[in-house]
Amino acid sequence: MKFEEHIYVTRPFLPSLEEFLPSLEQIWQNRVLTNNGPFHQELEQKLCEYLDVPFISLFANGTLALFTALQAMNIKGEVITTPFSFVATSHALWWNNIKPVFTDIDPVRLTLDPATIEAAITSETSAILPVHVYGNPCDVDAIENIARKHNLKVLYDAAHTFGAKYKGQSICSFGDMSVLSFHATKVFNTFEGGAIVCHDAETKKHIDHLKNFGIEDEVTVVAPGINAKMNEFQAAFGLLQLKYVDENIKKRRQIAELYREHLKNIKGLHMLNAPDHTDQNFAYFPVFIDEAEFGKSRDEVYETLKQHQIYGRRYFYPLISSFPPYRELPSAHQANLAVATQVSESVICLPMYPELETENIIHICKRIQSE
Numbered sequence: 396m397k398f399e400e401h402i403y404v405t406r407p408f409l410p411s412l413e414e415f416l417p418s419l420e421q422i423w424q425n426r427v428l429t430n431n432g433p434f435h436q437e438l439e440q441k442l443c444e445y446l447d448v449p450f451i452s453l454f455a456n457g458t459l460a461l462f463t464a465l466q467a468m469n470i471k472g473e474v475i476t477t478p479f480s481f482v483a484t485s486h487a488l489w490w491n492n493i494k495p496v497f498t499d500i501d502p503v504r505l506t507l508d509p510a511t512i513e514a515a516i517t518s519e520t521s522a523i524l525p526v527h528v529y530g531n532p533c534d535v536d537a538i539e540n541i542a543r544k545h546n547l548k549v550l551y552d553a554a555h556t557f558g559a560k561y562k563g564q565s566i567c568s569f570g571d572m573s574v575l576s577f578h579a580t581k582v583f584n585t586f587e588g589g590a591i592v593c594h595d596a597e598t599k600k601h602i603d604h605l606k607n608f609g610i611e612d613e614v615t616v617v618a619p620g621i622n623a624k625m626n627e628f629q630a631a632f633g634l635l636q637l638k639y640v641d642e643n644i645k646k647r648r649q650i651a652e653l654y655r656e657h658l659k660n661i662k663g664l665h666m667l668n669a670p671d672h673t674d675q676n677f678a679y680f681p682v683f684i685d686e687a688e689f690g691k692s693r694d695e696v697y698e699t700l701k702q703h704q705i706y707g708r709r710y711f712y713p714l715i716s717s718f719p720p721y722r723e724l725p726s727a728h729q730a731n732l733a734v735a736t737q738v739s740e741s742v743i744c745l746p747m748y749p750e751l752e753t754e755n756i757i758h759i760c761k762r763i764q765s766e
């Protein structure tokens with residue numbers, strides 16, 4: 396059997412170089428490298444169609460998109476968020492001088508538990524920042540009810556969620572805004588990249604100003620904006636990626652099915668089930684190790700895999716709430732985050748990318764059970 400030398404948690408999908416060359420030639424011909432060029436405009440339009448959303452603004456990366464969305468929504472004070480995410484979620488709050496308030500996650504979805512949100516609301520709370528972890532939707536209906544009742548805004552971190560649907564609707568159609576990441580490690584990548592989805596033209600215009608220094612025209616600056624624009628290389632690459640994204644999600648689905656088949660009935664190893672009415676994008680394949688039942692700790696499994704050049708990742712361990720400066724916050728107490736702590740200490744994300752070979756999947760599953 397032939398195995399890749401190193402099997403990483405993910406590998407970015409790259410179309411053939413030949414297929415990208417005509418786009419590069421066009422960029423060289425246009426000499427428009429950035430600032431809302433023709434590829435940028437076309438990608439925004441094509442993504443609105445693909446994601447079935449009314450307005451999208453492209454960004455240099457997902458973190459700057461999160462940062463800018465908070466500015467565009469004029470969010471201040473405290474924001475309720477999850478500790479079980481990539482650090483960028485809370486960093487975007489911190490950089491905006493907003494205090495993250497952590498609450499626990501739902502043990503099934505692994506996203507913010509609506510039952511814990513209400514108790515954390517204070518007079519300073521202005522918004523909720525939930526994350527559709529691994530591409531699985533949050534309980535958007537319950538979150539919307541809480542937000543409406545308490546007059547809070549909702550910004551979804553949808554970094555993992557490209558192309559996923561809930562109740563037949565794009566996940567990005569929920570909340571006031573959603574932020575996507577097109578990082579190299581994501582289901583749809585533009586090397587680095589990201590986007591904000593919003594629901595009206597006025598807001599889109601405001602976001603577009605904010606990501607371009609606040610500039611409206613040559614002599615008018617309307618707000619203290621930042622430079623967070625996606626460039627033409629990224630946008631052209633995104634257009635090409637879009638051609639392959641459905642095929643790639645299909646391959647990811649097949650990989651997930653293979654993993655399920657080979658890992659079922661292993662005592663102490665648990666897998667996630669998608670919430671009802673969800674069309675998944677199979678961005679990640681997390682498994683959860685119950686040490687008492689499995690006979691080995693999560694970290695032992697992780698190390699064993701590494702010894703065989705299989706580089707799974709413990710997304711998301713440690714919890715954001717255990718990093719400085721967040722660990723000083725009262726809401727960062729472990730007692731407040733029992734489910735998140737337990738999940739974070741048991742998870743390993745197994746390799747998942749469209750070109751992962753069947754032999755390698757079987758090899759990974761065998762190594763998990765070995766020794």
Ligand code: T4K
Pocket residue numbers: 403404405406407456457458459480481483484526552554555575576577578579580588589706708710
């Ligand atoms: N919100 C959430 C919920 C997120 O998950 C993220 C990003 C964001 C916001 C922020 O979006 P961006 O600003 O990134 O657009 C990775 C990614 O850097 C990060 O984008 C992602 N989440 C996070 C979950 O994972 P690391 O530190 O684990 O990446 P790294 O470099 O260790 O890569 C993992 C593996 O992927 C490598 O071992 C090999 C492979 N890889 C990686 C890259 C970058 C490649 O084969 N080629 C590559 O070019 O954070």
